[in-house]
Amino acid sequence: MEKRYHHGDLRTALVEVGLRLLAERAVEGVSLREMARDVGVSATSVYRHFPDKAALMRALALEGLDRLAIAQQDAARGKNGTASFAATGRAYVRFALANPALFRLIFTSSAQLQATGEIEALRMLRANAAAGLPSGAEAGQAETNALRSWSLVHGLAMLMLDGQLPADDQLIETLISG
Numbered sequence: 001m002e003k004r005y006h007h008g009d010l011r012t013a014l015v016e017v018g019l020r021l022l023a024e025r026a027v028e029g030v031s032l033r034e035m036a037r038d039v040g041v042s043a044t045s046v047y048r049h050f051p052d053k054a055a056l057m058r059a060l061a062l063e064g065l066d067r068l069a070i071a072q073q074d075a076a077r078g079k080n081g082t083a084s085f086a087a088t089g090r091a092y093v094r095f096a097l098a099n100p101a102l103f104r105l106i107f108t109s110s111a112q113l114q115a116t117g118e119i120e121a122l123r124m125l126r127a128n129a130a131a132g133l134p135s136g137a138e139a140g141q142a143e144t145n146a147l148r149s150w151s152l153v154h155g156l157a158m159l160m161l162d163g164q165l166p167a168d169d170q171l172i173e174t175l176i177s178g
Contacts, residue, residue, distance in 0.1 A: 003039065003040035003041055010039065010041065010045065010048075010049055011049045011050075011059075013039040014035055014036075014039060014046060014049065014050070014056065014059075015056075015059055015060060015063055017035045017038045017039055018030060018035055018056060018057075018059075018060045019060060019063060019064075019102065021034070021035065021038075022060065022099070022101040022102045022105065023099065023101070023102070025101065026101050026104075027057065027101055027104065027105050027108075030057075032046050032050075032053055032056065035056075057105060057109060058109055060102070060105060061102075061105050061106045061109040064099065064102040064103070064105060064106045065106055067095070067099075067102075068092065068095050068103075068106070069124060071091045071092075071094070071095045072087075072088040072091045072092060072095075072124055073124070074091070075087040075088055075090065075091035076088050076091075076128075081131065081132055082132050084128060084131075085128040085129070085131075085132050085149065086176050086177055088124065088125070088128060089149060089152065089153040089176040090153075090172050090173065090176045092153045092154070092157065093153050093156050093157045093160065093172050093176065094169075094172065096157035096158075096160070096161060097157070097160060097161065097167050100161050103157065103161070104161070107154075125146045125149065125150055126142060126143070126146045128146075129142045129143070129145040129146035129149060130142035130146075132145065133145065152175070152176070153176060156172070156175060156176070
């Protein structure tokens with residue numbers, strides 16, 4: 001028998017199941033049919049909330065971005081300047097290592113996500129880069145610093161996820177200092 005959900009409850013339940021499945025396997029191993037079965041509804045019920053798998057994957061990526069932003073905000077709490085900026089970078093890499101499939105999904109979906117509006121993690125990156133500049137810095141320097149920093153932490157995260165570097169916390173601390 002199919003469970004009954006209020007409108008937003010099924011959507012939330014599907015996202016939660018999707019996040020759980022992404023914690024267990026790669027994106028390719030996540031199926032709508034399995035997600036529907038896990039929440040106790042028919043596969044066709046999923047389509048009332050998500051027109052296709054791509055829409056559900058975007059919802060999962062957006063939730064992942066929200067969780068990444070929270071992890072970065074928590075890491076920066078109580079810190080200022082470069083210490084805050086470095087803490088957010090370390091949190092970024094640690095989030096990637098703790099959530100590899102979700103992290104990969106986020107960044108395979110990022111162009112589509114950015115089209116829906118500025119995302120919090122990028123807003124925070126730009127704000128921290130601007131806050132770390134000395135007074136009188138050149139126009140555009142904050143964007144350059146933001147891209148340089150993002151390249152460092154994203155590259156480090158990907159190298160660790162792909163096994164090119166060890167997923168070592170001390171290495172993260174050493175490379176992303178503040």
